[in-house]
Amino acid sequence: MRFLDGQTPTTDLTYDDVFVVPGRSDVASRFDVDLTSRDGTGTTIPIVVANMTAVAGKRMAETVARRGGVVVLPQDLPAEAAAESIAAVKSRHLVADTPVTLGPEDSVSDAMALLPKRSHGAVVVLDANRRPLGIVTESACAGVDRFARLREVLDTTVVSMPVDSDPRAVFDALTDHHLGVAILTGTDGELMGVLTRTGALRTGIYQPNTDAQGRLRVAAAVGINGDVVGKATALVAAGADVLVVDTAHGHQEKMIAAVRAISEAALGVPLAAGNVVSGQGTTDLLDAGASIVKVGVGPGAMCTTRMMTGVGRPQFSAVAECAAVARARGAHVWADGGVRHPRDVALAIAAGASNVMIGSWFAGTFESPGDLQHDPSGRPYKESFGMASKRAVAARTATDSAFDRARKGLFEEGISSSRILVDPQRPGVEDLIDHICSGVRSTATYVGARTLDELHEKVVLGVQSAAGFAEGRPLPSGW
Secondary structure (H helix, E strand, O other): OEEHHHOOOOOOOOHHHEEEOOOOOOOOOHHHOEOOOOOOOOOOOOEEEOOOOOOOOHHHHHHHHHOOOEEEEOOOOOHHHHHHHHHHHHOOOOOOEOOEEEOOOOEHHHHHHHHHHOOOOEEEEEOOOOOEEEEEEHHHHOOOOOOOEHHHOOEOOOEEEEOOOOHHHHHHHHOOOOOOEEEEEOOOOOEEEEEEHHHHHHOOOOOOOEOOOOOEOOEEEEOOOOOHHHHHHHHHHHOOOEEEEEOOOOOOHHHHHHHHHHHHOOOOOOEEEEEEOOHHHHHHHHHHOOOEEEEOOOOOOOEOHHHHHOOOOOHHHHHHHHHHHHHHOOOEEEEEOOOOOHHHHHHHHHHOOOEEEEOHHHOOOOOOOOOOEEOOOOOEEEEEOOOOOHHHHHHHOOOOOHHHHHHHHOOOOEOOOEEEEOOOOOOOHHHHHHHHHHHHHHHHHHHOOOEHHHHHHHOEEEEOOHHHHHHOOOOOOOO
16 A cells, blocks of 8 residues: 555544545456455455344344355344354355244234345245245235235245255246245255345355355454453354454453454464554454454544543544554454445555455345334434443343442443444445445456455555545435
């Protein structure tokens, strides 16, 4: 990475402050760009979903891993729930999506409650032997009594194919089909999953993030209090592929001690820790045994740390400094927070990050854990909240005494409730992944890079004014 005409920025920069200068390139196609990271997490796209309760559940984890990223399960999950979520992700098919299922005697209201849980918009109706009887969609339920049975409304004219069918064959079979989703079955006719036309296309673009046994990968977070090593050991025993030691202020003695203790336990998985924003913070966490350092204090959409405390650092400069320190030692950083556009992800990679953490941007998708709600104008949304907010602190301290919970609740540095609208153009997390990866791939072609490392090495950046950033924004709709 270098700056245009040998410029040396005299102030710290955020993503909005910089731009990529196009250079001579022999990369003819976006599909010639390899988005695989080299940080040991197995990601084939540079996306890590942050360990936010309102974002990172097992549904999100399987979907993102199927497209090559990884999700970090929140540290607030009880041990049993974390183990169950990890097992669920590990059991999922690498191609077939996991549908919601009901029986023929279940009600239309049951189906209507579950349909928003899947971006493919279908409920598969099964018999007692888990063999598909048909599909129920929202349109099939329109104008129907909510107490009607699903056997009365299910569509039996479905495309059903073996689960090992070529995705292109599935795509072709759905070309003129009114449902747009195929049921994939096993050797005995039992349901294995579903696949849409777009899903079939994606199988040729993305490579799943899999472990040595060919199962989808998932990460899990622990805090810095209590039996940290015990929690970390249990998570790895349950199948977690990456451990993340997480606290808002990662450059503190308790964090360093926790990282050192987990590292000495030699659990055999990559160990990420943070958050920090300086080279010294990166050095101290690497010295303690981390292999990946999380960078970012205050840039998150749900975070109020900078306004409350004045603490933090513009994210581009923080990532660039920490990444330079990590690279010199053969280690890596994740850029955590502050990404609102595909360009921000590309710029974080340009600054030296091996992966980019995304939180609230993914909250408004079908795959996030919250229930789909609608505002007074009928627009769908989901609720999100910061992990240092009063709401999150209340959940994290549920076992404390009432006095201690009330005392801790006085100190919050995050938004407790925010409505994240579901984008009608990109309502699913896979739609956003397409959006982001398309941008990063295109950035690489402008730079002449075929890998993420080459993007960092070859990129030339310039510093721009606020007017320069505004000039690059498209005009609003209806202008």
